[in-house]
Amino acid sequence: MKDAFGAPQSLLVLGGTSEIGLATARRLVARRTRTVWLAGRPSPALDAAAAGLRELGADVHTLAFDALDAASHETALDKVFAQGDIDMVLLAFGILGDQVRDEGSPLAAVRVAQTNYTGAVSASLICAKALQTQGHGSLVVLSSVAGERARRTNFIYGSSKAGLDAFTQGLGDALHGSGVHVMVVRPGYVRTKMTLGLPETPLATTPEAVAESIETGLRRRSEVVWVPGALRVVMSALRHVPRPIFRRLPV
Amino acid sequence: MPAATPPTPVTGWGRTAPTAARLVRPRTYEEAVAAVLAGGARGSIARGLGRAYGDAAQNAGGAVLDMTGLDRIRTIDAEAGVVVCEAGVSLHRLMEVLLPLGWFVPVTPGTRYVTVGGAIGADIHGKNHHGSGAFSRHVRELDLLTANGEVRRLKPTDDLFRATAGGMGLTGVILASELQLHPVQTSLMTVDTERATDLDDLMARLTATDHRYRYSVAWIDLLARGARTGRAVLTRGDHAPLEALPRRAQGAPLRFKAPHLPFVPSHFPPGLLTKATVRAFNELWYRKAPRHRTGELQSIAAFFHPLDGVPHWNRIYGRGGFVQYQFVVGHGQEEALRRVVRRIAHRGCPSFLAVLKRFGESDPGWLSFPRPGWTLALDIPATLPGLGGFLDELDEEVAAAGGRVYLAKDARVRPEVLVGMYPKLPEFRRLRRELDPEGVFTSDLSRRLNL
Numbered sequence: 028m029k030d031a032f033g034a035p036q037s038l039l040v041l042g043g044t045s046e047i048g049l050a051t052a053r054r055l056v057a058r059r060t061r062t063v064w065l066a067g068r069p070s071p072a073l074d075a076a077a078a079g080l081r082e083l084g085a086d087v088h089t090l091a092f093d094a095l096d097a098a099s100h101e102t103a104l105d106k107v108f109a110q111g112d113i114d115m116v117l118l119a120f121g122i123l124g125d126q127v128r129d130e131g132s133p134l135a136a137v138r139v140a141q142t143n144y145t146g147a148v149s150a151s152l153i154c155a156k157a158l159q160t161q162g163h164g165s166l167v168v169l170s171s172v173a174g175e176r177a178r179r180t181n182f183i184y185g186s187s188k189a190g191l192d193a194f195t196q197g198l199g200d201a202l203h204g205s206g207v208h209v210m211v212v213r214p215g216y217v218r219t220k221m222t223l224g225l226p227e228t229p230l231a232t233t234p235e236a237v238a239e240s241i242e243t244g245l246r247r248r249s250e251v252v253w254v255p256g257a258l259r260v261v262m263s264a265l266r267h268v269p270r271p272i273f274r275r276l277p278v
Numbered sequence: 279m280p281a282a283t284p285p286t287p288v289t290g291w292g293r294t295a296p297t298a299a300r301l302v303r304p305r306t307y308e309e310a311v312a313a314v315l316a317g318g319a320r321g322s323i324a325r326g327l328g329r330a331y332g333d334a335a336q337n338a339g340g341a342v343l344d345m346t347g348l349d350r351i352r353t354i355d356a357e358a359g360v361v362v363c364e365a366g367v368s369l370h371r372l373m374e375v376l377l378p379l380g381w382f383v384p385v386t387p388g389t390r391y392v393t394v395g396g397a398i399g400a401d402i403h404g405k406n407h408h409g410s411g412a413f414s415r416h417v418r419e420l421d422l423l424t425a426n427g428e429v430r431r432l433k434p435t436d437d438l439f440r441a442t443a444g445g446m447g448l449t450g451v452i453l454a455s456e457l458q459l460h461p462v463q464t465s466l467m468t469v470d471t472e473r474a475t476d477l478d479d480l481m482a483r484l485t486a487t488d489h490r491y492r493y494s495v496a497w498i499d500l501l502a503r504g505a506r507t508g509r510a511v512l513t514r515g516d517h518a519p520l521e522a523l524p525r526r527a528q529g530a531p532l533r534f535k536a537p538h539l540p541f542v543p544s545h546f547p548p549g550l551l552t553k554a555t556v557r558a559f560n561e562l563w564y565r566k567a568p569r570h571r572t573g574e575l576q577s578i579a580a581f582f583h584p585l586d587g588v589p590h591w592n593r594i595y596g597r598g599g600f601v602q603y604q605f606v607v608g609h610g611q612e613e614a615l616r617r618v619v620r621r622i623a624h625r626g627c628p629s630f631l632a633v634l635k636r637f638g639e640s641d642p643g644w645l646s647f648p649r650p651g652w653t654l655a656l657d658i659p660a661t662l663p664g665l666g667g668f669l670d671e672l673d674e675e676v677a678a679a680g681g682r683v684y685l686a687k688d689a690r691v692r693p694e695v696l697v698g699m700y701p702k703l704p705e706f707r708r709l710r711r712e713l714d715p716e717g718v719f720t721s722d723l724s725r726r727l728n729l
């Protein structure tokens with residue numbers, strides 16, 4: 028169960044090697060989290076991630092989970108919930124793709140959309156149902172500022188996050204009053220392996236900062252969290268910039 | 279079988295950690311039995327008036343039995359001062375009915391809006407704990423509905439009675455009980471007030487003269503620092519004898535009046551409870567208290583339940599809610615108490631008047647909270663950054679001093695810390711495993727703390 032400050036005792040991370048996901052897990056293990064499930068594609072990195080959290084004192088399990096294989100989601104995830112309540116699900120998988128390449132390679136673009144959107148739709152619905160049966164829990168979804176307004180330079184990824192963001196908000200409304208809390212997290216540029224080698228944008232931040240904002244969001248039972256918080260203002264201004272100007276902005 | 283609502287969000291008085299449950303309101307023993315047997319995989323928990331601050335009367339995904347439908351007062355023996363009533367009867371109701379007959383509830387908490395079931399379930403204490411003990415000391419017998427659907431009549435010497443007193447609803451549903459009452463001549467209190475300049479002065483006064491009063495409590499200003507750390511106002515008193523009343527009031531000495539102010543709206547603007555406003559309030563309140571006054575006549579409501587005059591006052595903490603931290607440390611552990619008070623004062627938690635009290639002898643309830651020593655209770659907004667870690671540190675101090683936190687107020691203690699605080703917890707768990715292996719009685723509290 029979560030405590031009065033929203034700190035969960037059990038955590039399921041979808042995308043178990045995600046740097047943001049693991050920074051969040053470490054922060055929550057330092058508070059109340061004792062049981063962690065890391066769901067991801069089996070790899071040495073996934074095992075290493077589990078070992079790292081075990082060292083912090085958590086009881087860690089891994090499970091095979093591929094976002095692109097929606098047909099397998101239900102069986103895989105139901106197994107986790109069958110072993111006990113999950114207080115928080117963190118949906119952290121995603122791929123950035125390569126905009127320039129993917130524009131010329133529709134199948135690669137579809138892969139971005141299927142991972143970030145379709146895969147998340149399936150996994151979120153399954154987790155939401157299980158949480159609803161429990162009558163409690165938080166579903167925390169890593170969206171992105173990129174989904175707030177699609178940009179010329181990464182609209183494939185951006186549109187997948189826009190879809191995910193809209194879906195998650197709707198799901199949050201559907202679950203209102205069910206005891207389940209749904210929270211959309213919109214980070215800007217976060218320094219992780221996903222952004223490695225890409226030019227930094229202003230307000231760039233760290234996985235640890237995202238983790239801290241998630242913990243605060245849990246405490247306040249927020250529905251939307253921006254990281255850093257200043258992005259909320261920046262993006263609400265950018266949203267209203269006319270298209271001809273927005274197109275040419277170096278964002 | 280009474281109908282259940284669809285899943286509905288439920289919280290405790292502190293309004294933190296809402297979870298959804300089906301609500302069922304049994305009105306008879308038979309309906310209660312049917313509801314428990316139909317509880318389903320996630321079980322049931324009894325709920326009274328929801329005055330426990332944390333998650334004790336919640337059950338995510340399961341059933342919450344609203345016991346206020348079992349609200350009959352069955353018999354009153356006005357000679358012996360014994361009442362038999364169902365568990366959903368509130369102490370407010372008992373006062374209304376019993377005061378005109380010259381009887382008072384044996385123990386009342388800081389609110390009248392608790393049920394008899396909740397009073398036994400949490401084994402509550404009042405300002406008279408130093409002399410009269412906890413609520414269960416005055417329970418002569420109770421009917422408990424257990425996991426297999428059986429109703430058992432329990433005496434205070436039964437193990438199951440002792441597990442139930444303070445057992446937070448986890449041994450079963452209390453359906454009714456027989457209570458020994460306290461005789462009074464009037465419905466007024468005579469009250470002595472004095473100020474204590476700091477924590478040591480306060481403890482010295484309480485130690486020296488508490489035994490002279492039936493009721494005793496101190497309101498302590500936890501924002502005062504330096505030499506004034508722990509300054510407090512003591513209010514102590516007893517039921518007024520008939521001759522203490524002014525002549526005009528002697529005609530109707532047992533009238534019970536409890537005025538209400540308008541209640542706090544559901545969208546009270548948050549942010550009014552800052553350190554500065556709370557500090558100003560505490561300062562004002564300390565200054566306006568008389569240095570020393572004796573024999574003042576006060577109503578029962580004013581003396582015991584000042585907050586009940588403002589319905590829904592818990593809303594002033596806004597959506598994020600608040601936690602109440604209450605602990606006890608034994609006599610001889612005054613240094614631990616001083617350290618905790620200093621740490622709270624140093625941190626500057628925006629906490630309204632906190633309460634300090636000296637407890638008397640314990641009662642045999644396995645998870646009953648009171649034990650001889652000092653208890654401190656304070657309210658803090660839950661959204662205060664870093665509060666979780668800070669309270670964990672206080673837990674360490676309390677546990678190291680052999681003390682404990684109060685489950686009826688708790689929404690955040692760590693399970694591994696709790697074990698050291700309640701030595702009878704293993705016995706409690708064993709009894710639960712035997713009597714209720716399937717977890718027919720389950721609450722968010724029991725899930726969180728593995729009770």
Ligand SMILES: Cc1cc2nc3c(=O)[nH]c(=O)nc-3n(C[C@H](O)[C@H](O)[C@H](O)COP(=O)(O)OP(=O)(O)OC[C@H]3O[C@@H](n4cnc5c(N)ncnc54)[C@H](O)[C@@H]3O)c2cc1C
Pocket residue numbers: 291323324325326327328329330331334335345365366386387388389391392393394395396397399400401402403404405445446447448450451452453585686687
């Ligand atoms: C303003 C205020 C002041 C307070 N002051 C004090 C104080 O001075 N001293 C003190 O000790 N407490 C105090 N409390 C706490 C309160 O007295 C306890 O939490 C009490 O248990 C609340 O009773 P309730 O009927 O509201 O029960 P709930 O809050 O609904 O339930 C509390 C617990 O009792 C169990 N329970 C309720 N009914 C039954 C039943 N029929 N059978 C079995 N279990 C049952 C529940 O499962 C739960 O575990 C105060 C609370 C408030 C809000």
Ligand SMILES: NC(=O)c1ccc[n+]([C@@H]2O[C@H](COP(=O)([O-])OP(=O)(O)OC[C@H]3O[C@@H](n4cnc5c(N)ncnc54)[C@H](OP(=O)(O)O)[C@@H]3O)[C@@H](O)[C@H]2O)c1
Pocket residue numbers: 041042043044045046047048067068070072092093094095118119120121122123142169170171172213214215216217218219220221222
């Ligand atoms: N970094 C940023 O700047 C930034 C900004 C905003 C939002 N986000 C979002 O935050 C989330 C986490 O990002 P991150 O920065 O932590 O990146 P990361 O370290 O690269 O993590 C991405 C995760 O997604 C997993 N994943 C990818 N495809 C998958 C699939 N088909 N099935 C299962 N898992 C798959 C990866 O697992 P493998 O180990 O198997 O590859 C990895 O665990 C992502 O949704 C990302 O879009 C990131």
